[in-house]
Amino acid sequence: MAADRRDVRPEFHPQGFAPVSPQRRGLLRAGLGLGAGSALLAGRGLRAEEVASPPAEAPYSLSLGPGVVDRVYGQPSRFEAGVIRRNVPWLTASPETSISFTPLQHQQGIITPSGVFFERYHAGRPTVDPSEHRLMIHGLVDRPLLLTMEDLRRFPSVSRIHFIECPANGGMEWRGAQLNSLQFTHGMIGCAEWTGVKLSTLLEETGLTRGAKWVLAEGADGAHMNRSIPLEKCLDDCLVVYGQNGEALRPEQGYPVRLLIPGWQGNVNVKWLRRLEIGNQPWFTREETSKYTELMPDGRARGFTWPLYAKSVITFPCPEMPAKGPGIYEIRGFAWSGLGKVAQVDVSLDGGVNWQRARLQEPVLPKALTRFTLEWRWDGRPALLQSRAVDETGFVQPTLAALRRVRGTNPIYNKNAIQTWQVKADGTVFNVQLA
Amino acid sequence: MAADRRDVRPEFHPQGFAPVSPQRRGLLRAGLGLGAGSALLAGRGLRAEEVASPPAEAPYSLSLGPGVVDRVYGQPSRFEAGVIRRNVPWLTASPETSISFTPLQHQQGIITPSGVFFERYHAGRPTVDPSEHRLMIHGLVDRPLLLTMEDLRRFPSVSRIHFIECPANGGMEWRGAQLNSLQFTHGMIGCAEWTGVKLSTLLEETGLTRGAKWVLAEGADGAHMNRSIPLEKCLDDCLVVYGQNGEALRPEQGYPVRLLIPGWQGNVNVKWLRRLEIGNQPWFTREETSKYTELMPDGRARGFTWPLYAKSVITFPCPEMPAKGPGIYEIRGFAWSGLGKVAQVDVSLDGGVNWQRARLQEPVLPKALTRFTLEWRWDGRPALLQSRAVDETGFVQPTLAALRRVRGTNPIYNKNAIQTWQVKADGTVFNVQLA
Structure with missing residues (x-):
């Protein structure tokens, strides 16, 4: 019977669940093997000791949570309490x-x-x-x-x-x-x-x-x-x-x-x-x-400056979401335009000197946020990340310097400038403005 | 000053707002006119007395609600308390x-x-x-x-x-x-x-x-x-x-x-x-x-009957959302298929004898709910509403009778049959099964 514990259902064991049997733990351990040597693995910052160790027998998997009657209108997990306006x-x-x-x-x-x-x-x-x-x-x-x-x-x-x-x-x-x-x-x-x-x-x-x-x-x-x-x-x-x-x-x-x-x-x-x-x-x-x-x-x-022109920003990494040491990451962000669809997003790792084309996530809808991503193999040296959106009308997101040349520094509105995130060697990210 | 009340801002009047001035009320009344004779209006069940009367000066428009600090994670309006699992x-x-x-x-x-x-x-x-x-x-x-x-x-x-x-x-x-x-x-x-x-x-x-x-x-x-x-x-x-x-x-x-x-x-x-x-x-x-x-x-x-085949249902009218007297309505519903995109939805008003093509709402995405609509001029006589989805593989949503001929009445799963809603003369809607 013990080997079949995982198939026990609460209707038969109203008192709750016993821990997973030792035999089963052994099976999991054996199944894990030791093959943690992949370069890609290391690149993503996966820790070898974790890959080689068995999964934690966390208490949550052994307890019966509430059922369908407690939340007629659901809420986020309490572990997401920091995701707020x-x-x-x-x-x-x-x-x-x-x-x-x-x-x-x-x-x-x-x-x-x-x-x-x-x-x-x-x-x-x-x-x-x-x-x-x-x-x-x-x-x-x-x-x-x-x-x-x-x-x-x-x-x-x-x-x-x-x-x-x-x-x-x-x-x-x-x-x-x-x-x-x-x-x-x-x-x-x-x-x-x-x-x-x-x-x-x-x-x-x-x-x-x-x-x-x-x-x-x-x-x-x-x-x-x-x-x-x-x-x-x-x-x-x-x-x-x-x-x-x-x-x-x-x-x-x-x-x-x-x-x-x-x-x-x-x-x-x-x-x-x-x-x-x-x-x-x-x-x-x-x-x-x-x-x-x-x-x-x-x-x-x-006055009457209604449409919002092409704009984009990198959402990872960003000041609130730093990088954690060198390795492979995915740069992620959003682009949008008040004139139609986003046609293209380019990403620079060096403050606008060189640009790479980012991947746009379907569906790309007019006047909607559009998700873009780019693989980033970070060597751990400081970087200046930027994204630049182009919309289907050909409008290219400008630099802040270019905007200021035309509009000065009095306005409050319509700042669609390219954002620069400075990534420091320790992975922290800062909002900087390039000259 | 009184005529300009609507432009008063709370930063200048921290005690709150005075009622809209009588002059302004008069303006609104005059602006409304009396032209309520449209056939389309009548068709939609709009009440002539409402069209001809001025808007209620509801207390909500005269009071200052809370600001940005009270709801860091928002909830639906208390008037939507019935929209629950x-x-x-x-x-x-x-x-x-x-x-x-x-x-x-x-x-x-x-x-x-x-x-x-x-x-x-x-x-x-x-x-x-x-x-x-x-x-x-x-x-x-x-x-x-x-x-x-x-x-x-x-x-x-x-x-x-x-x-x-x-x-x-x-x-x-x-x-x-x-x-x-x-x-x-x-x-x-x-x-x-x-x-x-x-x-x-x-x-x-x-x-x-x-x-x-x-x-x-x-x-x-x-x-x-x-x-x-x-x-x-x-x-x-x-x-x-x-x-x-x-x-x-x-x-x-x-x-x-x-x-x-x-x-x-x-x-x-x-x-x-x-x-x-x-x-x-x-x-x-x-x-x-x-x-x-x-x-x-x-x-x-x-066993291993994984994919969910083409299916649809009318969400308005339905038992919880009855019609309210004869007039022009929009029949609304969802269609979906586990095999890809919805290609077509037809709607019947007479229990499957005659069919009309419904409009599909973009974006139509694979293996996603797809919204469909059809204008419905209801004469007030009893009706039998059905919707029938066809997906991009050509699969046609079957009747329950057709499903039962093949699978009998033992199953619990994979019932993708056409749903029939009976609309009675008083607009109430009932779940019926046609022979």
Whole structure:
């Protein structure tokens, strides 16, 4: 009987499990052999003593865990408690007008988990009862609409995978601040599968009258966050979404409904969407005059700078995820473009002198995070890692020096510069800016 | 000043917000107009009185919610508290050897939220410390390996979107039981973006010796769940995954590491994976002899029936999501195949007499849930809704009658039959089986 212990089931042994039998341990030991001499093994930093030793008989494999009744809505393992959104308290006047950052250093695929998708509030996060919420569409239309959430869900629906990025992502670096962190330099971004209705479908329902050229989107938050959007973009690929990663939108993302303006600055993707007004010119709201504009070197301000251009960053190694001694690694990162698909990503190990083509992970979707990887045989000498994205329109991600030559150091927004990570001999990684 | 209230920011008014000014209310009212006469509007069940009335000034739009510091790991809105996994207590002897069901009736895109991804345990859910966990690969190999999680993450990585389905999904219906629920008839499935290492990469590292033909996968749960898998499949598209939907695998899905055997029965995707043994023949474990086999009408049992064939189901309307009176709706559902991509889905409104081609939502990925939709102008008369998937190999989803002719009524597994939802005149939906 003892040799068959591993097939014992709890229904027969309600008291729990006995340790694996000694015979079985011997079998495992014998099966392991001693062949730990592979060069590849050594290259990956595998330790010979581990390869030659039997597996630990960890207590977990001998205990019966809970069953299906304890977690009707699951959570991450308690060993992942460090994978959380973080914020910078000194960055803004109050937490209600602030931002939290996605832990990109831990993100493994192109989907950002809804639990850690970055937040940006202009006046806190309202709690909205979906049965009370209405979306009004009015202005230069034939048939104004006042829609309940139930109404919205009856329209033809689509699902799309897109990123949303705050244009202030990395904005502290225009003047030279260097937070030594991937999360804080690039974490104002997330990518999700969004589900909702094409805005063009809703506007087909209302009809448009002569002169219709702009749409004002307004949120139900305390700030009544509002932005003017050209009608052409609205009729192209914009969505009014109620779903995110297979479930209802999270409150942080505008529950029960938000705008999705693929590839454009995050703030235009108005959350807790309650009103769309169709007009013949932009409204020049506070958010597009005193905010979300860029002061240029000649004293003029650029406004309505909506699309986010090609950008990329290496997520391993990075300040939070150092290398551990020489050996074979895989450099990993994300690339994205607000203009379409990522066409190519190159990686440099020497601060931009030489470049190698990285592998892009399928599916490569327009205006979505795209994962790239490159094998890296690190000899243990200091390195300067960079990634450079090119999108399908031919746009090449610029250096920060090139951006500054055109835009100076006044802006906060639209910093899509190449990031340099300095890897020191001990494997630690630092955020540096090359001259 | 009053007219500009909506632009007030909390940094200037720390005490909160005053109500929207009366002038502004008047503006909204005027802007709405009265044009509610659209036939399409009426078709969608929009209520004229709502279209003509101003938006409710709900309290939520006037209050300042919390900011970025209260939820470092977010949760769904409290209004979504009903979107949870559910289980059937009488289905199994104990919750530790049971299953919970995905609320498919609420799933909006192809990604199943990790929080509600179905669970299946053979002996409860162990809590595994990733720093203690090891994966052993041994047997007919040149270089046995004992890998830490850190080792695993250093190998070249891939991310793929695939479904996992328990072959018992819908199994209660072989003999005629009819749970009136989408969640309980089809909820033993989930689809996620998985990240990890190709199993072929790991086997390249160990090398394979002469005679290697089968792989035994074993879990670290109390059951030491184990299955034999042909080497050919392992070298094709199998993964050893540690990531799910952008974050670490959830404990319910085998944290910190599981096998992913795309398109094959869920139980073969061994969770809490701790051992892979390479051999020259199958092990005929308990899970492939007394369990996960199908008793055929002639008294023989089919075993090793791994792939899940083309299948689909309508998720709206369904028993949990009834129709609300005549009008225009969108029929929605999921299709999938363990053999590759979904090529086509047809929908019938009359129990399989006439069929219409449904629209497939991009991206259509191999061995992944695929969303389909079809406009439905319901006249309010009783209907019998069905969907029928065809995959890229030409496999056509069969009727239950056709399946029973071949396999009888003894099996529990691999019921991929066409589902019929009966819509009654009042919009309620019932699970029925056609003769």
